[in-house]
Amino acid sequence: MMTGLSEFFQYNLWANLRLLDACAELSDAQLDATMPGTFGSVRETLMHLFSSEEGYTYSFTKTRPTSPLKEVSTFVGFAELRRRAEASGTMLIQAVEQRDLSETFYLDGGTYECQAYIVALQAINHGIDHRSQIATILSQQGIELPDLDAWGYNDSLRANA
Template identity: 35%
Template structure:
């Protein structure tokens, strides 16, 4: 199971790099423009993905920054957000690689941002982290195409073929 999640961590980095490469073509005004998306803009959507990753990685590692709200804007400017995304993707790859195989069958006990206690299988937590990113990358992908940009192919199958 570890190898499965290591592959998804690498895919995640690959997909984020491709998406951010296209997002870099936006003007600052486009990046910030409210497009009535769930997190309003490309800026809001990409920040939300990073926020959620930091929340989950803190639960897994017991360390790291703790965002206060799921719509928090951690990085106002695109370049700073892109650098933080790169670092977080490397962190996620490292965290998965450092786990013993037995951890994937164990439970993770954690607290929500509202401090409510939960228990979830560790493998389900990782599946959620990667699925969550895929979901919101899809939203960002749509926003990019609404601006007339040629959004990248970021399907998992393309990652596997890109080896």
């Protein structure tokens, strides 16, 4: 079996969707909770996570959704976040499978230069970081998320084989 960077993005999509499914079951008070050292509330962190993922997708495709999350000031709901996570996650998988990751990107209006693989690395790191922050906020409330790590992903792959 040939493996590559796309497997990291398949994992990222799986973890994002699993996180959304778990968070959809939470109360408003649980979703509005925050703690020092995290991005913000669970809701704010989810919006930021998927807004950023749309931005990483834009770096590769130069296309944005009609109403990018970064321009939305209210929580869009779990069905919409799931739809967007599936779209951006799938586009990132395709991008790392099809693009030359040594290509130079000029981001932030051309003021920041990096190779495409840096954007890919940032997308993976960013997702793990914010999923962990949400897990921390929820664990402080006595709420345990399902496994979102590589072991949980492996178990899911094996169960679906």
